[in-house]
Amino acid sequence: MDKFKTPYYAVIFTSVLKPSDSYGDMANKMEVLAKLQPGFLGVESAREKVGITVSYWESLEAIKNWKENIEHKIAQQKGKEEFYQSYKVEICKVEKSYTF
Numbered sequence: 001m002d003k004f005k006t007p008y009y010a011v012i013f014t015s016v017l018k019p020s021d022s023y024g025d026m027a028n029k030m031e032v033l034a035k036l037q038p039g040f041l042g043v044e045s046a047r048e049k050v051g052i053t054v055s056y057w058e059s060l061e062a063i064k065n066w067k068e069n070i071e072h073k074i075a076q077q078k079g080k081e082e083f084y085q086s087y088k089v090e091i092c093k094v095e096k097s098y099t100f
Helices: 023-035 062-068 070-083
Strands: 007-016 041-046 053-057 084-094
Touching: 007 062, 023 041, 023 070, 053 062, 062 070, 070 084
Parallel strands: none
Antiparallel strands: 007 053, 007 084, 041 053
């Protein structure tokens, strides 16, 4: 059984962190806030030297609304100034999904 009804969208956020003691708190706060957004479906994340977070959304409009959320915009700016050495964002439409 698929986790989400296709089609849906995935936002892939790949990052390299600067040394920081407060990144985890901000990341947790953003995850809690994202879960409250209309159109949010879920999130998966892994971090070693490179971090990858994939959030899942019902629509491009839901993604746009999340990007424009005022608390998220503050976190984005703080990320650029304090947390990230580099990052990349990719938005993909998921047409088919299957699991084992």
